[in-house]
Amino acid sequence: MSTSTRPRNALYAQSGGVTPVINASAWGVIDAVRQHPERIGSLFLARNGILGALNEALIDAATLTDAQLASLKTTPAGAFGSCRHKLKKDAEFDRLVALFEAHDIGYFFYNGGGDSADTCLKVAELARSRGLDLTAVHVPKTIDNDLPLTDCSPGFGSVAKYIATSVREAGLDIASMAPTSTKVFIMEVMGRHAGWTAAAAGLAAANADTPPHLILVPEIAFDEARFIAAVSQTVERVGYCVVVASEGIRDGEGRFLAESGATDAFGHAQLGGVAPVLANLVKAKLGAKVHWAVPDYLQRASRHIASATDLEQAIAVGQAAVGFALEGKRSVMAAIVRDQATPYRWHIAAVPLADVANREKTLPRDYLDAEGYRLTEAGREYFAPLIRGEAFPPFVDGMPALPDWRFDNVTKRLVPFKD
Incomplete structure (x- = not known):
C-alpha cells in the first residue's frame, strides 16, 4: 500500500x-x-x-x-x-x-x-x-483459457458459446446435405498448446451421433491412421462427420501439423492453418467431399x-x-x-x-473420452456453466x-x- x-x-x-x-x-x-x-x-x-x-x-x-x-x-x-x-x-x-x-x-x-x-x-x-x-x-x-490458478479466463466463456453454437448450426447444415454433398466438415479453432476451446465445442453434442463427432486437441498426439479410421466409421454410421480441431494439434513427434515457420514477438511459432491440412488428408485417403472453416478473429469478436x-x-x-x-x-x-x-x-x-x-494450464485428460474424441460428463460439468446466459x-x-x-x-x- x-x-x-x-x-x-x-x-x-x-x-x-x-x-x-x-x-x-x-x-x-x-x-x-x-x-x-x-x-x-x-x-x-x-x-x-x-x-x-x-x-x-x-x-x-x-x-x-x-x-x-x-x-x-x-x-x-x-x-x-x-x-x-x-x-x-x-x-x-x-x-x-x-x-x-x-x-x-x-x-x-x-x-x-x-x-x-x-x-x-x-x-x-x-x-x-x-x-x-x-x-x-x-x-x-484469454480466449484460450490457459491461464493457471483461475477456474476460467474472461473471454473464454463467450468464445466457447460461439464455437459450440456454430458447430451445432453447421452440423444441421451438413446433415441436411450429406446424402448428395459434403460428407466431412472441419472447423479449426484457436488453441496453440491447450484444447479448451475445441473441447468446449463438445457442448453442442446431444448424443454420440450429433456433432462434433471428433475433437482434436494439442494434449493428445494426432495419429493419422486412427483419425482417418474414425472419420470413415463415423460417415458410415451417421452419414457425415463433423470435426473440431485446435490449431495447435501435433503429431507423435511433437511437431505442429500446420507450423508456418514464422514466430511472433514472444517467439511463439505461427501456425498456418490445420483445417486445410486435415481436409486434404481426408480427401486423399477417403475421397470424400470435405469443407472446412476457420472462425479465426470471428470467435474472439463474437460479442x-x-x-x-x-x-x-x-x-x-x-x-x-x-x-x-x-x-x-x-x-x-x-x-x-x-x-x-x-x-x-x-x-x-x-x-x-x-x-x-x-505458465499454461492444459486440458485435463478426463474431459475427453478414452478415444480422445468426445467430451465426457466431467468436461461437460466444467464447461456448461461458463456459456450460460x-x-x-x-x-x-x-x-x-x-x-x-x-x-x-x-x-x-x-x-x-x-x-
Missing part, C-alpha cells in the same frame, strides 16, 4: 489478443477507481498496451463520455488498442520509470493473458528494483452471442483488481475461484503473479451498435521515446 497521503494516479492497459468482453474488464477497473477518489487520483488508459506507456500515448478516463463507458460493456475488441510486445531492452525499462514518475503512477493494471502476466510481473519487479512505490495487478483475459456468465466475470476481475491494489496486494492476479459447479458459484481471489506468468448488445438498424472510440490524449510531459 502506498505510504503517501495524497491519491496516486493509476495506469490501465489492454494487451495481447482481444476478446468479446475485455472492454467489460476495463469498465470494471474504471468503475472501481471512480468509487475511491480519495485513494486514486487520475486513471490513465494507455493506447495499444504497453506501447502506449512507452510512447506516452495516454487517455484520461475522466474524459470518457457516458455513452463510451456504456459501450465498454457491450463491445468486443480493445477500445484503447492492444499489442503484442515483450519488454526486454534497458531503454524500455528506463522509459517506464520516467513515465511513472512524470505522471505520478502508483497503480498499474495490465489486462491480458499469459504473456501479459509476464509483462505485468516485469513492471512490478522493475518498480521494486528502482525503489518505485508502484502496485501492479494483473487483470486476466453478439456473449455468455452472461463471462460478461459478469470480466467486470468482476476488473473491479477486484482495483480492490486488491487498494488493499496493498502487489504482484497478484485477480483469479476466478469455482466454489461449486451446480449451481455454479464463484468468487475472485488474489493469486501470486509469479505463479501465473509464463445471454448478454446481447444493443442493436441499431439491425446491426450491433458501433462504438465511438475517439479519445484525446493527455498532454505529454516527456520527450519522444527512441529505443
Whole structure:
C-alpha cells in the first residue's frame, strides 16, 4: 500500500489478443477507481498496451463520455488498442520509470493473458528494483483459457458459446446435405498448446451421433491412421462427420501439423492453418467431399452471442483488481475461484503473479473420452456453466451498435521515446 497521503494516479492497459468482453474488464477497473477518489487520483488508459506507456500515448478516463463507458460493456475488441510486445531492452525499462514518475503512477493494471502476466510481473519487479512505490495487478483475459490458478479466463466463456453454437448450426447444415454433398466438415479453432476451446465445442453434442463427432486437441498426439479410421466409421454410421480441431494439434513427434515457420514477438511459432491440412488428408485417403472453416478473429469478436456468465466475470476481475491494489496486494492476479459447479458459484481471489506468468494450464485428460474424441460428463460439468446466459448488445438498424472510440490524449510531459 502506498505510504503517501495524497491519491496516486493509476495506469490501465489492454494487451495481447482481444476478446468479446475485455472492454467489460476495463469498465470494471474504471468503475472501481471512480468509487475511491480519495485513494486514486487520475486513471490513465494507455493506447495499444504497453506501447502506449512507452510512447506516452495516454487517455484520461475522466474524459470518457457516458455513452463510451456504456459501450465498454457491450463491445468486443480493445477500445484503447492492444499489442503484442515483450519488454526486454534497458531503454524500455528506463522509459517506464520516467513515465511513472512524470505522471505520478502508483497503480498499474495490465489486462491480458499469459504473456501479459509476464509483462505485468516485469513492471512490478522493475518498480521494486528502482525503489518505485508502484502496485501492479494483473487483470486476466484469454480466449484460450490457459491461464493457471483461475477456474476460467474472461473471454473464454463467450468464445466457447460461439464455437459450440456454430458447430451445432453447421452440423444441421451438413446433415441436411450429406446424402448428395459434403460428407466431412472441419472447423479449426484457436488453441496453440491447450484444447479448451475445441473441447468446449463438445457442448453442442446431444448424443454420440450429433456433432462434433471428433475433437482434436494439442494434449493428445494426432495419429493419422486412427483419425482417418474414425472419420470413415463415423460417415458410415451417421452419414457425415463433423470435426473440431485446435490449431495447435501435433503429431507423435511433437511437431505442429500446420507450423508456418514464422514466430511472433514472444517467439511463439505461427501456425498456418490445420483445417486445410486435415481436409486434404481426408480427401486423399477417403475421397470424400470435405469443407472446412476457420472462425479465426470471428470467435474472439463474437460479442453478439456473449455468455452472461463471462460478461459478469470480466467486470468482476476488473473491479477486484482495483480492490486488491487498494488493499496493498502487489504482484497478484485477480483469479476466478469455482466454489461449486451446480449451481455454479464463484468468487475472485488474489493469486501470486509469479505463479501465473509464463505458465499454461492444459486440458485435463478426463474431459475427453478414452478415444480422445468426445467430451465426457466431467468436461461437460466444467464447461456448461461458463456459456450460460445471454448478454446481447444493443442493436441499431439491425446491426450491433458501433462504438465511438475517439479519445484525446493527455498532454505529454516527456520527450519522444527512441529505443
